[in-house]
Each structure stands twice: as C-alpha cells, then as structure tokens.
Amino acid sequence: MQLKEKLLSSYMAFEETIDLENSIHDIRNDAIxxxxxxxxxxxxxxxxxxxxxxxxxxxxxxxxxxxxxTIEYRDIKKYCVHDIDTYQxxxxxxxxASHLSQTTHDKLDACLMSSALNKPKYKPIIxxxxxxxxxxxxxTALNTAFSYEGAYIKIPKGVAAEKPIQILNxxxxxxxxxxxxxRNLIIVEDNAQVQIVERHQSLTxxxxxxxxxTEIFVGKNAxxxxxxxxxxxxxxxxxxxxxxxQERDSNASVHTFSFGGKLxxxxxxxxxxxxxxxxxxxxxTIIEGKQHVDHNTLxxxxxxxxxxxxxxxxxFAEKSTGVFNGKVLVDKIAQKTDAYQSNNNILIDDxxxxxxxxxxxxxxxxxxxxxxxxxxxxxxxxxxxxxSRGIPKKEARALLMYAFANNVLNSVKIPEIKNRxxxxxxxxxxxxxxxxx
Amino acid sequence: MLKINNLHAEVxxxxxxxxxxxxxxxGEVHAIMGPNGSGKSTLASVIAGNEEYEATEGEILxxxxxxxxxxxDERAHKGIFLSFQYPVEIPxxxxxxxxxxxxxxxxxxxxxxxxxxxxMLKKIREKSALLHMDxxxxxxxxxxxxxxxxxxxxxxxxxxxxxxxxxxxxETDSGLDIDALRVVADGVNKLxxxxxxxxxxxxxxxxxxxxxxxVVHVLVDGKIIKSGDKNLARELExxxxxxxxxxxxx
Numbered sequence: 001m002q003l004k005e006k007l008l009s010s011y012m013a014f015e016e017t018i019d020l021e022n023s024i025h026d027i028r029n030d031a032i033x034x035x036x037x038x039x040x041x042x043x044x045x046x047x048x049x050x051x052x053x054x055x056x057x058x059x060x061x062x063x064x065x066x067x068x069x070t071i072e073y074r075d076i077k078k079y080c081v082h083d084i085d086t087y088q089x090x091x092x093x094x095x096x097a098s099h100l101s102q103t104t105h106d107k108l109d110a111c112l113m114s115s116a117l118n119k120p121k122y123k124p125i126i127x128x129x130x131x132x133x134x135x136x137x138x139x140t141a142l143n144t145a146f147s148y149e150g151a152y153i154k155i156p157k158g159v160a161a162e163k164p165i166q167i168l169n170x171x172x173x174x175x176x177x178x179x180x181x182x183r184n185l186i187i188v189e190d191n192a193q194v195q196i197v198e199r200h201q202s203l204t205x206x207x208x209x210x211x212x213x214t215e216i217f218v219g220k221n222a223x224x225x226x227x228x229x230x231x232x233x234x235x236x237x238x239x240x241x242x243x244x245x246q247e248r249d250s251n252a253s254v255h256t257f258s259f260g261g262k263l264x265x266x267x268x269x270x271x272x273x274x275x276x277x278x279x280x281x282x283x284x285t286i287i288e289g290k291q292h293v294d295h296n297t298l299x300x301x302x303x304x305x306x307x308x309x310x311x312x313x314x315x316f317a318e319k320s321t322g323v324f325n326g327k328v329l330v331d332k333i334a335q336k337t338d339a340y341q342s343n344n345n346i347l348i349d350d351x352x353x354x355x356x357x358x359x360x361x362x363x364x365x366x367x368x369x370x371x372x373x374x375x376x377x378x379x380x381x382x383x384x385x386x387x388s389r390g391i392p393k394k395e396a397r398a399l400l401m402y403a404f405a406n407n408v409l410n411s412v413k414i415p416e417i418k419n420r421x422x423x424x425x426x427x428x429x430x431x432x433x434x435x436x437x
Numbered sequence: 438m439l440k441i442n443n444l445h446a447e448v449x450x451x452x453x454x455x456x457x458x459x460x461x462x463x464g465e466v467h468a469i470m471g472p473n474g475s476g477k478s479t480l481a482s483v484i485a486g487n488e489e490y491e492a493t494e495g496e497i498l499x500x501x502x503x504x505x506x507x508x509x510d511e512r513a514h515k516g517i518f519l520s521f522q523y524p525v526e527i528p529x530x531x532x533x534x535x536x537x538x539x540x541x542x543x544x545x546x547x548x549x550x551x552x553x554x555x556x557m558l559k560k561i562r563e564k565s566a567l568l569h570m571d572x573x574x575x576x577x578x579x580x581x582x583x584x585x586x587x588x589x590x591x592x593x594x595x596x597x598x599x600x601x602x603x604x605x606x607x608e609t610d611s612g613l614d615i616d617a618l619r620v621v622a623d624g625v626n627k628l629x630x631x632x633x634x635x636x637x638x639x640x641x642x643x644x645x646x647x648x649x650x651x652v653v654h655v656l657v658d659g660k661i662i663k664s665g666d667k668n669l670a671r672e673l674e675x676x677x678x679x680x681x682x683x684x685x686x687x
Contacts, residue, residue, distance in 0.1 A: 380489070381525050382525045384487050386527075386535075387510040388486070388518070388521075389513055389518075389536075389595060389599065390540075390542050390543035392510045393508065393510065399527075399530060406528075406530075
C-alpha cells in the first residue's frame with residue numbers, strides 16, 4: 001500500500017481513538033480532506049523543485065508505534081543540552097516520556113499538546129491559536145489531521161522563562177520504520193521571553209520520517225529565541241514546518257543547525273503582524289555523503305518599520321546536496337522595511353550541489369531589501385597564506401570553514417549551545433582547534 | 438642558509454623563472470629588484486611553497502636540504518616566512534587567534550607543547566608594541582578592512598611572533614606612506630640577528646634606505662642579470678633597468 005493510502009485509512013482508525021466531540025475534530029477532518037486532494041508534494045511544485053520525497057516515501061512506515069519504552073536517561077543524555085538547567089519535554093516514538101521530562105505549570109506552561117487539546121480549561125486557547133498560523137499546505141495538513149501529541153508551551157504576559165525549554169523527540173527503532181508527526185504549540189504572550197531548543201533524534205538506524213509542525217505566536221514586545229539542532233542518523237528524515245506569527249515590537253530568532261540526516265526540509269515561515277518587529281533566521285549546514293538539506297524560508301512583511309535578517313551558511317562535501325529557497329514578501333503597506341537575506345555556500349567536492357534561490361517580492365516603494373548568494377570553493381590564496389604561517393592545510397581548511405560559519409554562531413545567546421555547536425563543527429571538519437571562535 | 442641553483446618555474450604553463458641562482462648566508466640582507474613581470478613575486482612564492490607555481494628544474498636548498506618537495510607549512514616549520522604583497526583577508530578569525538594557531542602549529546611540528554597562555558600574551562604585547570600596533574587591532578578579523586599600512590604592519594608583526602630564520606618581504610613597501618614605511622622597516626631591522634636572513638623584494642629603492650641590503654640583485658626576465666652592493670639600488674633608481682638589459686644583450 002502506498003503511504004498516502006495507508007495514512008488515509010489510518011486516519012479512520014485514529015478517529016476511533018479520539019474524542020469526536022472535540023472542537024478541533026472539524027479541523028482534523030478538513031485537513032485530511034485537503035491532504036487527500038493534494039497528496040505529498042512533488043518536484044513539479046516550485047517550492048519542491050530541488051527536493052524529492054520519493055526515496056523516503058517508499059518505506060513501509062508504522063503510523064502508530066507500539067508503546068514499548070525502555071529508554072533511560074543515560075541513553076539520551078548526550079543528545080540533550082545537559083550542562084545547564086532546563087525544562088525538558090521528551091517524547092519517545094511520539095509518546096510522552098514522563099520519566100525523562102521536566103514539565104511545569106508553575107509561572108509558565110511547558111507541558112503536553114495532548115493535555116491542551118483534551119482538557120476543557122485549554123479550550124479557549126486552542127480555539128484561538130490552534131492551526132491559526134499554519135497555512136493550507138499538504139504536509140502541514142497531514143500533520144494537522146493526526147495532531148495529537150507534542151509540546152505545548154505558554155509563557156504568560158510579562159514572564160521571562162528563567163531557563164530554556166527543550167523539546168526532544170527520540171525514536172527507538174522498535175518499529176522497522178516509523179513515521180511520527182509531532183505538533184507543537186508555543187504561545188509567548190505580550191512582554192514575555194523564552195528560549196527553546198528542539199531536536200529530533202533517532203537512537204537506531206531504522207528508518208524514521210518525522211513530519212513536525214510547530215505554531216508559534218509571539219506577542220507584543222515579546223522575545224523568542226529558538227534553536228533547532230538537526231544531527232540525526234543517516235536513515236532519518238525530517239520535514240520541519242515552523243510557522244511564527246509576530247505582533248508589534250517583538251523579536252523572534254530561529255537558528256537551525258543541520259549536520260546530519262537523510263533528508264531534512266525546513267519550512268520556516270515568519271508573519272509580521274505589527275510594526276517594529278525583528279525576525280532573524282540563521283542557519284549552518286554541514287553535510288556529506290548523500291545527505292540533503294533544504295531550507296525553505298518565508299518572511300512576510302505586513303506592516304511598516306520591520307526588519308528581517310536571514311543568514312544561511314552551507315558547507316557541502318562528497319555527494320551531498322543543499323537547497324536554499326528564501327522568499328521575502330513585502331506588502332504595499334509595509335514601508336520602511338529592512339530585509340536582508342544572505343546565503344553563502346562552500347562546495348568541498350565536485351559532486352556536491354547547492355541550489356540557491358532568493359526571491360524578493362516587494363510591493364512597497366520605500367524599503368531597504370538586499371539579498372546575496374555565493375557558491376564557492378575554499379579560497380586557495382587564503383589557504384596558502386595560512387600555510388605560509390605554518391598552519392597545515394587540513395587545519396587551515398578547518399579554520400576557514402570555522403570562520404565561514406562564525407558569524408552565524410555569534411548571535412547564539414545560550415553559551416552551552418554555542419559551545420556544543422562549535423565542537424560539533426570541529427568534529428564534522430575533523431580537527432581540534434586550540435581555541436573557540 | 439638559502440641556496441638556489443638553476444631554478445626554473447612556471448605558473449599555468451607560463452615560464453617565469455628561467456635559471457635563477459641565489460645564495461643567502463645567515464645574517465645577510467639581500468634585495469631583489471627588477472621591473473614588473475620579471476619574476477620577483479614568483480620567486481617569493483616558489484621559495485615559500487605556493488602550489489600554484491611549479492618548479493620545473495633546479496633546486497632550492499634551505500640549510501643544505503632540498504625543500505622542493507615540502508609543502509608551504511612544512512617550509513614555515515623550518516623557518517621560512519613570506520610577507521605577502523597582498524595579505525589575504527580572513528573574516529571571522531582574529532589577529533590574535535590566527536597567530537596563536539600559527540605558533541602552536543609550528544610548535545606541534547617541532548614536537549613542542551602549546552605555548553603557555555601567559556607567555557603567548559607577553560610575546561604578543563611585546564611584538565605589537567614593536568610595530569606600534571593598537572591593542573584593539575589584535576581583536577579584529579585578520580586583515581579584514583585593514584588599510585594597506587595596517588596589513589603590512591600586521592605581516593611584520595606575524596614575522597616578529599614567528600621569528601623565522603629566513604624572511605622574504607614581497608613588496609612590503611608598496612602602498613605605504615613614509616611613516617608606515619619607517620615603522621615597518623624599523624621593525625624588520627630590530628628583528629635582524631646574525632643567525633637570520635632577509636630577502637627584500639622591491640620595485641623601488643626607497644625601502645632600501647631603511648633596510649640596508651648587503652647584496653642587491655637585479656632580476657630581469659626570470660634571471661638575475663647583475664648583483665652588487667647597496668649602490669646598485671641607487672643606480673637603478675636613477676637609470677632604470679633598460680641600460681642593464683642592453684648591457685646583457687651585448
């Protein structure tokens with residue numbers, strides 16, 4: 001059976017397990033209908049021109065995993081940011097693992113989507129926010145149809161979360177192949193602040209397909225600082241759909257570190273609904289083998305006097321492939337927009353590929369919008385310069401690659417994350433440098 | 438210290454050096470002068486081990502061993518330093534981090550441990566003072582947005598830090614105003630000892646007023662056609678190179 005058919009029939013089974021009276025049931029139903037009509041995206045679609053899902057859709061994925069869960073903290077510790085105190089919301093094969101988690105309802109909510117969807121007290125919030133920023137798109141709709149579990153985070157007005165919140169999704173390989181669809185809802189109310197770290201990690205080499213949707217609402221003068229760490233097994237694929245709605249005077253930044261996985265697609269959309277908003281999108285991609293990473297971004301400037309900054313760096317070795325498809329949309333009313341987009345890439349080997357496509361659609365006439373994209377090899381002259389000072393070629397290459405990724409790391413506000421990513425880059429490049437950049 | 442015998446070198450198939458001979462002894466300063474395109478910078482690059490250039494014939498002996506097959510970093514480990522005509526900008530790496538990395542990589546190649554941090558700091562302070570360098574300068578990205586003078590000063594600062602046996606200064610005077618030239622030349626002179634040697638490559642005699650050479654060579658069309666003392670440089674400044682070319686033809 002094709003995956004699409006399997007999902008459609010699984011939906012019927014899923015309906016039997018959930019509360020049909022639930023207010024989101026209609027939303028789920030509409031979503032599955034939309035998915036049924038549209039199906040999985042193909043390369044015929046402009047937004048999927050350079051990323052084919054064919055190779056990952058042919059697996060026979062389990063849609064509902066068995067509830068066998070023998071994972072202990074020591075199995076996952078290295079994948080967590082464990083050197084600082086954090087809230088942790090941990091899922092094993094898509095199911096909440098309370099013994100590995102540290103959730104809270106004190107001052108802020110860092111808990112479960114399943115509770116938010118089912119408990120009456122959350123009903124007004126779900127009504128107000130659920131599926132409100134996610135657009136009609138087939139994979140997002142598929143997630144919506146099956147939406148049941150994930151992280152629910154709400155930072156009330158004026159509260160600054162005192163420690164970062166980690167959303168960690170592990171897969172065990174209990175299934176031959178597993179498809180999981182986490183659904184996260186994050187609400188940062190007016191004047192609130194939060195830092196979030198998200199990771200999807202497979203613990204075995206069994207095939208995993210994650211189709212994740214995260215809806216984020218950033219209130220007036222609120223601050224969101226989000227880190228996505230993608231360094232999964234070569235058998236795991238991730239389609240990450242993150243939709244961020246921002247109100248006036250707010251800041252939202254998302255850093256995406258893509259170091260591994262079979263296929264990774266990041267759909268990252270920002271919608272600016274007020275003035276004086278700042279949106280930051282940064283990414284470092286370092287891959288090799290036949291890995292594929294696709295960054296598909298959208299920043300929709302809908303009001304005047306807002307900024308957006310995009311800076312994506314990619315280093316592609318062997319036969320790896322990358323895509324950057326960055327769209328900036330500036331409405332007619334959005335005067336004085338300052339939008340900057342940059343995508344720089346280094347191809348280490350002849351067979352590595354990057355397709356970089358910046359798109360600017362500007363309907364306002366008084367704006368500052370710029371974009372730039374470079375694709376190159378490491379600068380031979382710079383390598384010789386460094387070698388002439390006694391730095392061997394391998395270290396010189398590493399130093400150049402470090403330097404290349406450096407300005408993306410500059411804006412990382414959690415030192416432990418910065419440290420971790422720095423080390424990860426050193427590991428990927430295969431050297432130990434005597435200093436941190 | 439350095440002995441070059443019958444060196445032929447080419448870049449992308451163009452023959453640039455056509456049988457060059459040169460010998461430099463410890464404690465000496467040699468200057469190579471010559472018109473544009475005569476092969477001056479090629480010679481510097483070939484000695485330093487730039488892979489873009491291919492030495493097709495002859496040999497380069499450094500302290501009696503043939504270094505032709507060594508990579509640029511291995512030559513640096515032996516004590517050869519090239520000050521670039523156009524130092525490369527490396528955004529994201531600070532001057533301090535770069536020099537620390539260079540020193541410790543050289544030490545590693547010599548089987549030594551990393552230089553202790555306080556010793557490194559002391560040395561950086563001392564040598565940057567020698568070049569009248571601002572402290573802020575050290576935490577800037579290497580050569581990024583540096584003026585011509587700052588770049589050259591930074592080259593000599595690195596030379597001071599690395600303490601090479603043979604320093605090759607490729608057009609170090611180009612783009613320098615007179616004050617910067619003095620500071621740079623002064624730095625080079627202070628670094629001179631009886632055990633190290635300097636090869637100054639220049640187009641103009643001006644630099645040689647400050648770094649006084651023991652021997653001046655004239656390089657034309659890939660060969661040294663005349664050598665002499667410092668007065669040869671003055672003569673070249675006054676008369677140009679054409680009279681020498683004619684002389685050789687005769």
